[in-house]
Amino acid sequence: MGTALVLLFLLALAAVPGALLPQRSLNSQKVAQYIADRPTIGPILDTLGFFDVFSSFWFTAIYALLFISLVGCILPRAADHWRAMRAPVVRVPRNLARLPRHALGTSGSPPEDVAGRAERLLRRWRTSIRREDGVIEISAERGHSRELGNLLFHVALVGVLATVAIGRILGYEGSVIVIADDGPGFCSGSPAVYDSFRAGVDVDGTDLAQFCVRVKDFTADYLPTGQAEMFTSNIEYQAGEDLVTGTWRPYRLRVNEPLRIEGDRLYLIGHGFAPTFTVTFPNGEERTETLQFAPEDATTFLSSGALRFDPPGGLYGDSEERRKNQIALEGLFAPTAAFPDGTLLTSAFPAMLDPAVAIDIYRGDTGLDTGRPQSIFALDQSMIEQERLVREARVNLYPGESETLDDGTEVRFDGAEEWVSLQVSHDPAQKWVLVAAVTMTLGLLLSLTITRRRVWIRIASGPAGPGEEERRTVVEMGGLARTDQAGWGNEFEELVETLGLSPSESSEMAGKPSATGNTRNWSAE
Numbered sequence: 001m002g003t004a005l006v007l008l009f010l011l012a013l014a015a016v017p018g019a020l021l022p023q024r025s026l027n028s029q030k031v032a033q034y035i036a037d038r039p040t041i042g043p044i045l046d047t048l049g050f051f052d053v054f055s056s057f058w059f060t061a062i063y064a065l066l067f068i069s070l071v072g073c074i075l076p077r078a079a080d081h082w083r084a085m086r087a088p089v090v091r092v093p094r095n096l097a098r099l100p101r102h103a104l105g106t107s108g109s110p111p112e113d114v115a116g117r118a119e120r121l122l123r124r125w126r127t128s129i130r131r132e133d134g135v136i137e138i139s140a141e142r143g144h145s146r147e148l149g150n151l152l153f154h155v156a157l158v159g160v161l162a163t164v165a166i167g168r169i170l171g172y173e174g175s176v177i178v179i180a181d182d183g184p185g186f187c188s189g190s191p192a193v194y195d196s197f198r199a200g201v202d203v204d205g206t207d208l209a210q211f212c213v214r215v216k217d218f219t220a221d222y223l224p225t226g227q228a229e230m231f232t233s234n235i236e237y238q239a240g241e242d243l244v245t246g247t248w249r250p251y252r253l254r255v256n257e258p259l260r261i262e263g264d265r266l267y268l269i270g271h272g273f274a275p276t277f278t279v280t281f282p283n284g285e286e287r288t289e290t291l292q293f294a295p296e297d298a299t300t301f302l303s304s305g306a307l308r309f310d311p312p313g314g315l316y317g318d319s320e321e322r323r324k325n326q327i328a329l330e331g332l333f334a335p336t337a338a339f340p341d342g343t344l345l346t347s348a349f350p351a352m353l354d355p356a357v358a359i360d361i362y363r364g365d366t367g368l369d370t371g372r373p374q375s376i377f378a379l380d381q382s383m384i385e386q387e388r389l390v391r392e393a394r395v396n397l398y399p400g401e402s403e404t405l406d407d408g409t410e411v412r413f414d415g416a417e418e419w420v421s422l423q424v425s426h427d428p429a430q431k432w433v434l435v436a437a438v439t440m441t442l443g444l445l446l447s448l449t450i451t452r453r454r455v456w457i458r459i460a461s462g463p464a465g466p467g468e469e470e471r472r473t474v475v476e477m478g479g480l481a482r483t484d485q486a487g488w489g490n491e492f493e494e495l496v497e498t499l500g501l502s503p504s505e506s507s508e509m510a511g512k513p514s515a516t517g518n519t520r521n522w523s524a525e
Helices: 002-020 028-037 041-047 057-086 111-121 145-170 319-323 381-385 430-449 488-498
Strands: 101-107 126-132 135-142 172-179 196-199 211-222 228-239 249-254 259-261 264-280 286-290 303-309 326-334 356-364 389-397 402-404 410-426 453-462 472-481 501-503 519-524
Touching: 002 057, 028 041, 057 145, 101 488, 111 126, 111 135, 111 453, 111 472, 145 430, 172 211, 211 264, 211 410, 228 259, 228 264, 249 264, 264 303, 264 326, 286 303, 326 410, 356 410, 381 389, 389 402, 389 410, 453 488, 472 488
Parallel strands: 101 519
Antiparallel strands: 101 472, 126 135, 135 453, 172 196, 172 410, 211 228, 228 249, 259 264, 264 286, 264 410, 303 326, 326 356, 356 389, 402 410, 453 472, 501 519
Protein backbone atom coordinates (compact mmCIF):
# COMPACT_ATOMS: atom_id res chain seq x y z
CA MET A 1 0.00 0.00 0.00
CA GLY A 2 2.88 2.35 0.76
CA THR A 3 4.29 1.76 -2.73
CA ALA A 4 0.88 2.43 -4.28
CA LEU A 5 0.57 5.72 -2.39
CA VAL A 6 4.02 6.84 -3.53
CA LEU A 7 3.19 5.95 -7.15
CA LEU A 8 -0.16 7.74 -6.91
CA PHE A 9 1.65 10.87 -5.70
CA LEU A 10 4.19 10.53 -8.53
CA LEU A 11 1.36 10.16 -11.06
CA ALA A 12 -0.22 13.40 -9.82
CA LEU A 13 3.17 15.11 -9.91
CA ALA A 14 3.89 13.82 -13.42
CA ALA A 15 0.56 15.25 -14.65
CA VAL A 16 1.51 18.80 -13.59
CA PRO A 17 3.60 19.57 -16.74
CA GLY A 18 0.62 18.48 -18.83
CA ALA A 19 -1.41 21.26 -17.23
CA LEU A 20 1.28 23.95 -17.30
CA LEU A 21 2.88 23.35 -20.71
CA PRO A 22 1.13 23.31 -24.12
CA GLN A 23 0.48 19.78 -25.34
CA ARG A 24 1.07 18.74 -28.92
CA SER A 25 -2.13 16.67 -29.04
CA LEU A 26 -4.19 19.75 -28.23
CA ASN A 27 -2.35 22.58 -29.99
CA SER A 28 0.76 21.79 -31.99
CA GLN A 29 1.12 25.45 -33.04
CA LYS A 30 1.48 26.58 -29.43
CA VAL A 31 4.08 23.88 -28.85
CA ALA A 32 6.07 25.00 -31.88
CA GLN A 33 5.86 28.64 -30.75
CA TYR A 34 6.90 27.71 -27.20
CA ILE A 35 9.98 25.88 -28.49
CA ALA A 36 10.84 28.74 -30.87
CA ASP A 37 10.59 31.30 -28.05
CA ARG A 38 12.87 29.18 -25.79
CA PRO A 39 15.58 27.77 -28.05
CA THR A 40 17.60 26.43 -25.10
CA ILE A 41 15.15 24.73 -22.78
CA GLY A 42 12.42 24.07 -25.39
CA PRO A 43 14.20 21.27 -27.33
CA ILE A 44 15.27 19.63 -24.07
CA LEU A 45 11.68 19.56 -22.79
CA ASP A 46 10.55 18.21 -26.16
CA THR A 47 13.11 15.41 -26.02
CA LEU A 48 11.94 14.45 -22.52
CA GLY A 49 8.32 14.34 -23.67
CA PHE A 50 7.01 17.30 -21.68
CA PHE A 51 4.86 18.38 -24.65
CA ASP A 52 3.32 14.89 -24.91
CA VAL A 53 3.07 14.18 -21.19
CA PHE A 54 0.23 11.67 -21.18
CA SER A 55 1.76 9.53 -23.92
CA SER A 56 5.37 9.83 -22.71
CA PHE A 57 7.34 6.76 -21.65
CA TRP A 58 7.84 7.98 -18.07
CA PHE A 59 4.15 8.78 -17.49
CA THR A 60 3.18 5.41 -18.97
CA ALA A 61 5.73 3.67 -16.74
CA ILE A 62 4.33 5.29 -13.56
CA TYR A 63 0.80 4.49 -14.71
CA ALA A 64 1.62 0.82 -15.32
CA LEU A 65 3.54 0.46 -12.05
CA LEU A 66 0.65 1.98 -10.10
CA PHE A 67 -1.72 -0.47 -11.74
CA ILE A 68 0.50 -3.44 -10.84
CA SER A 69 1.05 -2.16 -7.30
CA LEU A 70 -2.69 -1.76 -6.67
CA VAL A 71 -3.40 -5.27 -7.93
CA GLY A 72 -0.63 -6.59 -5.69
CA CYS A 73 -2.19 -4.70 -2.77
CA ILE A 74 -5.76 -5.84 -3.40
CA LEU A 75 -5.20 -9.59 -3.79
CA PRO A 76 -3.68 -10.33 -0.35
CA ARG A 77 -6.11 -7.94 1.38
CA ALA A 78 -9.05 -9.67 -0.30
CA ALA A 79 -7.74 -13.03 0.88
CA ASP A 80 -7.32 -11.70 4.43
CA HIS A 81 -10.85 -10.28 4.39
CA TRP A 82 -12.25 -13.60 3.18
CA ARG A 83 -10.51 -15.44 5.98
CA ALA A 84 -11.71 -12.88 8.54
CA MET A 85 -15.30 -13.27 7.37
CA ARG A 86 -15.12 -17.07 7.72
CA ALA A 87 -13.23 -17.08 11.01
CA PRO A 88 -15.23 -17.67 14.22
CA VAL A 89 -16.08 -14.67 16.36
CA VAL A 90 -13.49 -13.92 19.04
CA ARG A 91 -14.35 -15.49 22.39
CA VAL A 92 -15.31 -13.35 25.39
CA PRO A 93 -12.15 -12.00 27.10
CA ARG A 94 -11.49 -13.05 30.68
CA ASN A 95 -11.46 -9.50 32.05
CA LEU A 96 -14.10 -7.36 30.34
CA ALA A 97 -13.38 -4.45 32.69
CA ARG A 98 -10.18 -3.73 30.78
CA LEU A 99 -12.04 -2.89 27.58
CA PRO A 100 -12.70 0.75 26.55
CA ARG A 101 -16.45 0.18 26.92
CA HIS A 102 -17.69 -1.75 29.99
CA ALA A 103 -20.97 -2.17 31.82
CA LEU A 104 -21.89 -4.29 34.82
CA GLY A 105 -25.39 -4.83 36.15
CA THR A 106 -28.03 -7.26 37.34
CA SER A 107 -31.38 -8.43 36.12
CA GLY A 108 -34.31 -10.17 37.77
CA SER A 109 -34.89 -12.33 34.67
CA PRO A 110 -33.38 -15.81 34.38
CA PRO A 111 -30.05 -16.04 32.48
CA GLU A 112 -31.68 -17.82 29.51
CA ASP A 113 -34.26 -15.06 29.14
CA VAL A 114 -31.53 -12.41 29.20
CA ALA A 115 -29.52 -14.42 26.67
CA GLY A 116 -32.54 -14.75 24.37
CA ARG A 117 -33.14 -11.03 24.57
CA ALA A 118 -29.48 -10.39 23.74
CA GLU A 119 -29.63 -12.74 20.74
CA ARG A 120 -32.62 -10.90 19.32
CA LEU A 121 -30.90 -7.59 19.95
CA LEU A 122 -27.77 -8.71 18.09
CA ARG A 123 -29.51 -10.55 15.24
CA ARG A 124 -27.82 -8.32 12.63
CA TRP A 125 -24.40 -9.02 14.11
CA ARG A 126 -22.14 -12.01 13.59
CA THR A 127 -22.63 -13.82 16.87
CA SER A 128 -21.37 -16.84 18.75
CA ILE A 129 -22.94 -18.26 21.95
CA ARG A 130 -21.10 -20.45 24.40
CA ARG A 131 -22.61 -22.09 27.51
CA GLU A 132 -20.33 -23.57 30.14
CA ASP A 133 -20.77 -24.23 33.87
CA GLY A 134 -23.94 -22.13 34.07
CA VAL A 135 -22.32 -19.13 32.38
CA ILE A 136 -23.59 -17.90 29.02
CA GLU A 137 -21.11 -15.99 26.89
CA ILE A 138 -22.16 -14.12 23.75
CA SER A 139 -19.62 -12.76 21.27
CA ALA A 140 -20.77 -10.40 18.51
CA GLU A 141 -18.97 -8.34 15.91
CA ARG A 142 -20.00 -5.95 13.18
CA GLY A 143 -18.42 -3.64 10.64
CA HIS A 144 -16.72 -6.01 8.19
CA SER A 145 -18.21 -3.83 5.46
CA ARG A 146 -15.57 -1.24 6.34
CA GLU A 147 -12.83 -3.41 4.87
CA LEU A 148 -15.19 -4.38 2.04
CA GLY A 149 -15.57 -0.67 1.25
CA ASN A 150 -11.79 -0.31 1.30
CA LEU A 151 -11.41 -3.17 -1.15
CA LEU A 152 -14.22 -1.81 -3.31
CA PHE A 153 -12.48 1.57 -3.44
CA HIS A 154 -9.18 0.08 -4.57
CA VAL A 155 -10.78 -2.30 -7.08
CA ALA A 156 -12.70 0.66 -8.54
CA LEU A 157 -9.48 2.68 -8.66
CA VAL A 158 -7.91 -0.10 -10.72
CA GLY A 159 -11.05 0.00 -12.85
CA VAL A 160 -10.62 3.74 -13.44
CA LEU A 161 -6.99 3.24 -14.47
CA ALA A 162 -7.90 0.36 -16.76
CA THR A 163 -10.86 2.07 -18.44
CA VAL A 164 -8.95 5.31 -18.96
CA ALA A 165 -6.13 3.31 -20.58
CA ILE A 166 -8.62 1.44 -22.79
CA GLY A 167 -10.16 4.76 -23.80
CA ARG A 168 -6.73 6.09 -24.78
CA ILE A 169 -6.07 2.97 -26.86
CA LEU A 170 -9.42 2.75 -28.64
CA GLY A 171 -10.43 6.44 -28.65
CA TYR A 172 -9.50 9.50 -30.66
CA GLU A 173 -9.84 13.28 -30.56
CA GLY A 174 -9.93 15.72 -33.41
CA SER A 175 -10.32 19.50 -33.44
CA VAL A 176 -11.34 21.72 -36.31
CA ILE A 177 -11.99 25.43 -36.79
CA VAL A 178 -15.19 26.30 -38.65
CA ILE A 179 -16.32 29.75 -39.76
CA ALA A 180 -19.72 30.51 -38.19
CA ASP A 181 -21.35 31.78 -41.40
CA ASP A 182 -23.66 28.87 -42.27
CA GLY A 183 -21.02 27.63 -44.68
CA PRO A 184 -20.28 24.04 -45.72
CA GLY A 185 -18.84 23.08 -42.30
CA PHE A 186 -17.09 19.72 -42.21
CA CYS A 187 -17.83 16.01 -42.46
CA SER A 188 -16.12 13.55 -40.17
CA GLY A 189 -14.87 10.25 -41.55
CA SER A 190 -11.20 10.96 -42.12
CA PRO A 191 -8.42 12.47 -40.00
CA ALA A 192 -7.65 14.76 -42.94
CA VAL A 193 -10.68 16.99 -42.21
CA TYR A 194 -9.33 17.95 -38.77
CA ASP A 195 -6.81 20.67 -38.01
CA SER A 196 -5.32 18.42 -35.33
CA PHE A 197 -6.03 14.75 -34.68
CA ARG A 198 -4.92 12.42 -31.90
CA ALA A 199 -5.53 8.76 -32.55
CA GLY A 200 -5.40 5.93 -30.04
CA VAL A 201 -2.88 3.14 -30.44
CA ASP A 202 -5.49 0.88 -32.05
CA VAL A 203 -7.05 3.58 -34.27
CA ASP A 204 -5.85 3.84 -37.88
CA GLY A 205 -8.36 6.50 -38.96
CA THR A 206 -10.27 4.30 -41.41
CA ASP A 207 -13.27 3.62 -39.17
CA LEU A 208 -14.28 7.02 -37.82
CA ALA A 209 -17.90 7.93 -37.13
CA GLN A 210 -19.70 9.33 -40.18
CA PHE A 211 -21.51 12.67 -39.69
CA CYS A 212 -21.53 16.23 -41.02
CA VAL A 213 -21.78 19.52 -39.13
CA ARG A 214 -22.25 23.09 -40.29
CA VAL A 215 -22.20 26.15 -38.02
CA LYS A 216 -24.94 28.70 -38.59
CA ASP A 217 -23.88 31.34 -36.04
CA PHE A 218 -22.08 32.03 -32.81
CA THR A 219 -23.02 34.23 -29.85
CA ALA A 220 -20.83 35.23 -26.93
CA ASP A 221 -22.36 36.79 -23.84
CA TYR A 222 -20.08 39.17 -21.92
CA LEU A 223 -20.35 41.00 -18.65
CA PRO A 224 -19.72 44.78 -18.71
CA THR A 225 -16.18 44.04 -17.49
CA GLY A 226 -15.50 41.97 -20.60
CA GLN A 227 -15.58 38.65 -18.80
CA ALA A 228 -17.20 35.91 -20.85
CA GLU A 229 -20.47 34.57 -19.44
CA MET A 230 -21.61 32.00 -22.01
CA PHE A 231 -20.79 30.85 -25.54
CA THR A 232 -23.58 29.52 -27.75
CA SER A 233 -23.52 28.25 -31.31
CA ASN A 234 -26.49 27.14 -33.40
CA ILE A 235 -25.45 24.23 -35.58
CA GLU A 236 -27.02 21.66 -37.89
CA TYR A 237 -25.87 18.08 -38.25
CA GLN A 238 -26.43 14.93 -40.29
CA ALA A 239 -25.83 11.33 -39.24
CA GLY A 240 -27.01 7.87 -40.22
CA GLU A 241 -29.94 7.94 -42.65
CA ASP A 242 -29.82 11.75 -42.70
CA LEU A 243 -26.69 11.52 -44.83
CA VAL A 244 -28.71 9.70 -47.47
CA THR A 245 -31.86 11.82 -47.28
CA GLY A 246 -30.03 15.14 -46.91
CA THR A 247 -31.88 16.01 -43.69
CA TRP A 248 -30.22 18.55 -41.38
CA ARG A 249 -31.15 18.55 -37.69
CA PRO A 250 -30.72 21.67 -35.54
CA TYR A 251 -28.87 21.71 -32.24
CA ARG A 252 -27.88 24.45 -29.81
CA LEU A 253 -24.26 23.80 -28.88
CA ARG A 254 -23.00 25.38 -25.66
CA VAL A 255 -19.93 25.05 -23.45
CA ASN A 256 -20.06 21.79 -21.48
CA GLU A 257 -23.22 20.74 -23.34
CA PRO A 258 -21.83 18.52 -26.13
CA LEU A 259 -23.75 17.02 -29.00
CA ARG A 260 -23.68 13.22 -28.73
CA ILE A 261 -23.76 11.74 -32.18
CA GLU A 262 -22.82 8.32 -33.57
CA GLY A 263 -21.00 7.41 -30.37
CA ASP A 264 -18.91 10.60 -30.52
CA ARG A 265 -19.19 13.86 -28.58
CA LEU A 266 -18.95 17.25 -30.28
CA TYR A 267 -17.72 20.02 -27.96
CA LEU A 268 -17.56 23.79 -28.38
CA ILE A 269 -14.12 24.58 -26.98
CA GLY A 270 -13.18 28.00 -28.34
CA HIS A 271 -13.91 30.89 -30.66
CA GLY A 272 -12.29 33.84 -32.38
CA PHE A 273 -12.54 36.13 -35.37
CA ALA A 274 -11.87 35.65 -39.07
CA PRO A 275 -11.29 38.93 -41.01
CA THR A 276 -12.38 39.10 -44.65
CA PHE A 277 -10.15 40.79 -47.24
CA THR A 278 -10.64 41.37 -50.95
CA VAL A 279 -7.65 41.91 -53.22
CA THR A 280 -8.37 43.54 -56.60
CA PHE A 281 -5.50 42.93 -59.02
CA PRO A 282 -4.49 45.44 -61.78
CA ASN A 283 -6.65 43.66 -64.38
CA GLY A 284 -9.75 44.14 -62.20
CA GLU A 285 -10.10 40.51 -61.05
CA GLU A 286 -10.82 40.00 -57.37
CA ARG A 287 -9.84 37.43 -54.79
CA THR A 288 -11.78 37.36 -51.48
CA GLU A 289 -10.70 35.28 -48.53
CA THR A 290 -11.91 34.87 -44.94
CA LEU A 291 -9.38 33.25 -42.61
CA GLN A 292 -9.26 32.79 -38.87
CA PHE A 293 -6.87 34.86 -36.76
CA ALA A 294 -5.43 33.49 -33.52
CA PRO A 295 -6.40 35.33 -30.30
CA GLU A 296 -3.33 36.91 -28.70
CA ASP A 297 -5.17 38.33 -25.70
CA ALA A 298 -7.85 36.15 -24.09
CA THR A 299 -9.35 39.20 -22.37
CA THR A 300 -9.84 41.57 -25.31
CA PHE A 301 -9.42 39.06 -28.18
CA LEU A 302 -6.82 41.11 -29.98
CA SER A 303 -5.87 38.58 -32.68
CA SER A 304 -3.08 38.04 -35.16
CA GLY A 305 -2.92 36.21 -38.45
CA ALA A 306 -1.88 36.17 -42.09
CA LEU A 307 -3.42 35.69 -45.55
CA ARG A 308 -1.90 34.85 -48.94
CA PHE A 309 -3.37 35.66 -52.36
CA ASP A 310 -2.27 34.15 -55.67
CA PRO A 311 -2.74 36.35 -58.79
CA PRO A 312 -5.31 35.17 -61.36
CA GLY A 313 -4.06 33.06 -64.23
CA GLY A 314 -2.97 34.92 -67.36
CA LEU A 315 -2.29 38.20 -65.56
CA TYR A 316 1.46 37.69 -65.81
CA GLY A 317 3.50 36.21 -68.64
CA ASP A 318 5.09 33.27 -66.85
CA SER A 319 4.99 31.46 -63.50
CA GLU A 320 8.14 33.16 -62.27
CA GLU A 321 6.64 36.60 -62.82
CA ARG A 322 3.37 35.51 -61.23
CA ARG A 323 5.25 34.19 -58.20
CA LYS A 324 6.94 37.57 -57.70
CA ASN A 325 3.54 39.32 -57.57
CA GLN A 326 1.73 37.28 -54.96
CA ILE A 327 0.11 39.32 -52.18
CA ALA A 328 0.46 38.55 -48.48
CA LEU A 329 -1.13 40.26 -45.47
CA GLU A 330 0.00 39.97 -41.88
CA GLY A 331 -1.17 41.88 -38.85
CA LEU A 332 -3.64 42.36 -36.02
CA PHE A 333 -7.42 42.36 -35.74
CA ALA A 334 -9.26 44.16 -32.95
CA PRO A 335 -12.98 43.42 -32.41
CA THR A 336 -13.34 46.76 -30.61
CA ALA A 337 -10.61 49.03 -31.91
CA ALA A 338 -8.71 51.41 -29.66
CA PHE A 339 -5.60 53.53 -30.25
CA PRO A 340 -4.20 54.48 -26.81
CA ASP A 341 -1.17 56.28 -28.26
CA GLY A 342 -2.88 57.39 -31.47
CA THR A 343 -1.15 54.91 -33.81
CA LEU A 344 -0.83 51.39 -32.34
CA LEU A 345 -3.97 49.29 -32.60
CA THR A 346 -5.30 47.38 -29.60
CA SER A 347 -8.68 46.04 -28.51
CA ALA A 348 -10.80 47.49 -25.72
CA PHE A 349 -13.50 44.79 -25.53
CA PRO A 350 -13.83 41.15 -26.70
CA ALA A 351 -17.12 41.64 -28.56
CA MET A 352 -17.10 42.85 -32.16
CA LEU A 353 -18.40 46.39 -31.60
CA ASP A 354 -15.96 48.45 -33.70
CA PRO A 355 -13.66 46.12 -35.71
CA ALA A 356 -10.43 47.26 -37.31
CA VAL A 357 -7.16 45.79 -38.56
CA ALA A 358 -3.54 46.88 -38.56
CA ILE A 359 -1.77 45.05 -41.39
CA ASP A 360 1.46 44.89 -43.31
CA ILE A 361 0.94 44.34 -47.05
CA TYR A 362 3.66 42.31 -48.80
CA ARG A 363 4.28 41.53 -52.45
CA GLY A 364 6.49 38.74 -53.73
CA ASP A 365 6.88 35.00 -53.24
CA THR A 366 4.61 33.87 -50.40
CA GLY A 367 5.75 30.25 -50.65
CA LEU A 368 2.33 28.97 -51.73
CA ASP A 369 3.82 26.61 -54.32
CA THR A 370 7.00 25.54 -52.53
CA GLY A 371 5.40 22.43 -51.07
CA ARG A 372 6.63 23.33 -47.57
CA PRO A 373 4.05 23.54 -44.74
CA GLN A 374 3.46 27.02 -43.35
CA SER A 375 1.54 28.40 -40.40
CA ILE A 376 -1.78 29.92 -41.31
CA PHE A 377 -1.25 32.53 -38.59
CA ALA A 378 2.13 33.94 -39.70
CA LEU A 379 4.21 34.47 -42.81
CA ASP A 380 7.47 32.64 -43.41
CA GLN A 381 10.05 35.03 -41.95
CA SER A 382 12.82 33.49 -44.03
CA MET A 383 11.05 34.76 -47.18
CA ILE A 384 11.02 38.28 -45.72
CA GLU A 385 14.65 38.09 -44.62
CA GLN A 386 15.68 36.96 -48.11
CA GLU A 387 13.63 39.87 -49.54
CA ARG A 388 11.55 37.46 -51.59
CA LEU A 389 8.63 39.09 -49.82
CA VAL A 390 8.81 42.88 -49.69
CA ARG A 391 6.59 45.05 -47.52
CA GLU A 392 4.70 47.57 -49.64
CA ALA A 393 2.52 49.27 -47.01
CA ARG A 394 1.53 49.34 -43.34
CA VAL A 395 -2.02 50.60 -42.70
CA ASN A 396 -4.90 50.64 -40.24
CA LEU A 397 -8.24 49.83 -41.87
CA TYR A 398 -11.89 49.87 -40.78
CA PRO A 399 -14.52 47.84 -42.68
CA GLY A 400 -14.93 49.14 -46.21
CA GLU A 401 -11.57 50.97 -46.24
CA SER A 402 -8.80 49.98 -48.65
CA GLU A 403 -5.18 50.58 -49.59
CA THR A 404 -3.91 50.80 -53.16
CA LEU A 405 -0.36 49.74 -54.07
CA ASP A 406 1.84 51.43 -56.68
CA ASP A 407 0.90 48.91 -59.40
CA GLY A 408 -2.82 49.48 -58.89
CA THR A 409 -3.47 46.44 -56.67
CA GLU A 410 -6.14 47.27 -54.09
CA VAL A 411 -6.47 45.59 -50.67
CA ARG A 412 -9.85 46.10 -48.96
CA PHE A 413 -10.94 45.11 -45.47
CA ASP A 414 -14.55 43.88 -45.69
CA GLY A 415 -15.22 43.11 -42.01
CA ALA A 416 -15.01 39.88 -40.04
CA GLU A 417 -16.87 36.69 -39.22
CA GLU A 418 -16.64 34.66 -36.04
CA TRP A 419 -15.17 31.17 -35.97
CA VAL A 420 -15.65 28.35 -33.52
CA SER A 421 -13.30 25.60 -32.50
CA LEU A 422 -15.00 22.21 -32.33
CA GLN A 423 -13.62 19.07 -30.79
CA VAL A 424 -14.81 15.59 -31.69
CA SER A 425 -14.07 13.07 -28.97
CA HIS A 426 -14.56 9.30 -29.11
CA ASP A 427 -14.05 7.23 -25.96
CA PRO A 428 -15.76 3.81 -25.92
CA ALA A 429 -14.81 3.31 -22.25
CA GLN A 430 -16.25 6.59 -20.98
CA LYS A 431 -19.36 5.01 -19.41
CA TRP A 432 -17.22 2.44 -17.62
CA VAL A 433 -14.99 5.21 -16.28
CA LEU A 434 -18.11 6.78 -14.78
CA VAL A 435 -19.23 3.45 -13.28
CA ALA A 436 -15.79 2.88 -11.77
CA ALA A 437 -15.65 6.44 -10.40
CA VAL A 438 -19.09 6.12 -8.76
CA THR A 439 -18.13 2.74 -7.32
CA MET A 440 -14.92 4.22 -5.97
CA THR A 441 -16.91 6.98 -4.22
CA LEU A 442 -19.31 4.45 -2.70
CA GLY A 443 -16.41 2.34 -1.46
CA LEU A 444 -14.82 5.40 0.11
CA LEU A 445 -18.09 6.31 1.87
CA LEU A 446 -18.39 2.78 3.24
CA SER A 447 -14.84 2.80 4.58
CA LEU A 448 -15.30 6.22 6.22
CA THR A 449 -18.74 5.78 7.76
CA ILE A 450 -18.64 2.18 9.04
CA THR A 451 -16.84 1.29 12.28
CA ARG A 452 -15.47 -2.16 12.99
CA ARG A 453 -16.72 -3.05 16.49
CA ARG A 454 -17.14 -6.00 18.85
CA VAL A 455 -19.42 -6.64 21.82
CA TRP A 456 -19.11 -9.38 24.44
CA ILE A 457 -21.72 -10.32 27.02
CA ARG A 458 -21.25 -12.61 30.03
CA ILE A 459 -24.43 -13.75 31.78
CA ALA A 460 -24.30 -15.71 35.04
CA SER A 461 -26.45 -16.39 38.07
CA GLY A 462 -25.33 -14.49 41.15
CA PRO A 463 -26.26 -14.42 44.85
CA ALA A 464 -29.48 -12.74 45.93
CA GLY A 465 -29.28 -9.21 47.19
CA PRO A 466 -30.26 -8.03 50.69
CA GLY A 467 -33.92 -8.81 51.36
CA GLU A 468 -34.23 -10.90 48.17
CA GLU A 469 -35.10 -14.61 48.21
CA GLU A 470 -34.17 -15.58 44.64
CA ARG A 471 -30.79 -15.40 43.03
CA ARG A 472 -30.21 -12.55 40.61
CA THR A 473 -28.73 -12.64 37.08
CA VAL A 474 -25.41 -10.85 36.71
CA VAL A 475 -24.83 -9.27 33.26
CA GLU A 476 -21.45 -7.92 32.21
CA MET A 477 -20.81 -6.29 28.82
CA GLY A 478 -17.68 -5.08 27.09
CA GLY A 479 -17.17 -3.25 23.80
CA LEU A 480 -14.22 -2.58 21.55
CA ALA A 481 -13.97 -0.62 18.29
CA ARG A 482 -11.11 -0.26 15.82
CA THR A 483 -11.66 3.49 15.93
CA ASP A 484 -13.48 4.75 19.01
CA GLN A 485 -15.06 7.55 17.02
CA ALA A 486 -18.15 9.60 17.80
CA GLY A 487 -21.26 7.45 17.79
CA TRP A 488 -19.76 4.17 18.96
CA GLY A 489 -20.05 5.04 22.66
CA ASN A 490 -23.72 5.98 22.24
CA GLU A 491 -24.39 2.77 20.36
CA PHE A 492 -22.89 0.70 23.19
CA GLU A 493 -25.02 2.43 25.79
CA GLU A 494 -28.11 1.96 23.65
CA LEU A 495 -27.33 -1.75 23.47
CA VAL A 496 -27.09 -1.90 27.24
CA GLU A 497 -30.37 -0.06 27.74
CA THR A 498 -32.20 -2.09 25.10
CA LEU A 499 -31.05 -5.26 26.81
CA GLY A 500 -33.24 -4.26 29.76
CA LEU A 501 -30.65 -2.70 32.06
CA SER A 502 -30.75 0.89 33.24
CA PRO A 503 -28.34 3.03 35.25
CA SER A 504 -28.70 3.20 39.02
CA GLU A 505 -27.22 5.37 41.75
CA SER A 506 -25.58 2.34 43.38
CA SER A 507 -25.26 -1.41 42.93
CA GLU A 508 -24.03 -4.22 45.08
CA MET A 509 -22.51 -5.76 41.98
CA ALA A 510 -20.24 -2.80 41.33
CA GLY A 511 -17.28 -3.67 39.14
CA LYS A 512 -13.86 -2.17 39.09
CA PRO A 513 -13.56 0.83 36.78
CA SER A 514 -11.56 0.24 33.63
CA ALA A 515 -8.40 2.11 32.70
CA THR A 516 -10.43 4.36 30.41
CA GLY A 517 -13.03 5.22 33.04
CA ASN A 518 -15.90 3.86 30.93
CA THR A 519 -17.17 1.26 33.42
CA ARG A 520 -20.85 1.74 34.32
CA ASN A 521 -22.95 -0.02 37.02
CA TRP A 522 -26.42 -1.11 35.97
CA SER A 523 -29.41 -2.84 37.59
CA ALA A 524 -32.83 -3.98 36.50
CA GLU A 525 -35.71 -1.51 36.66
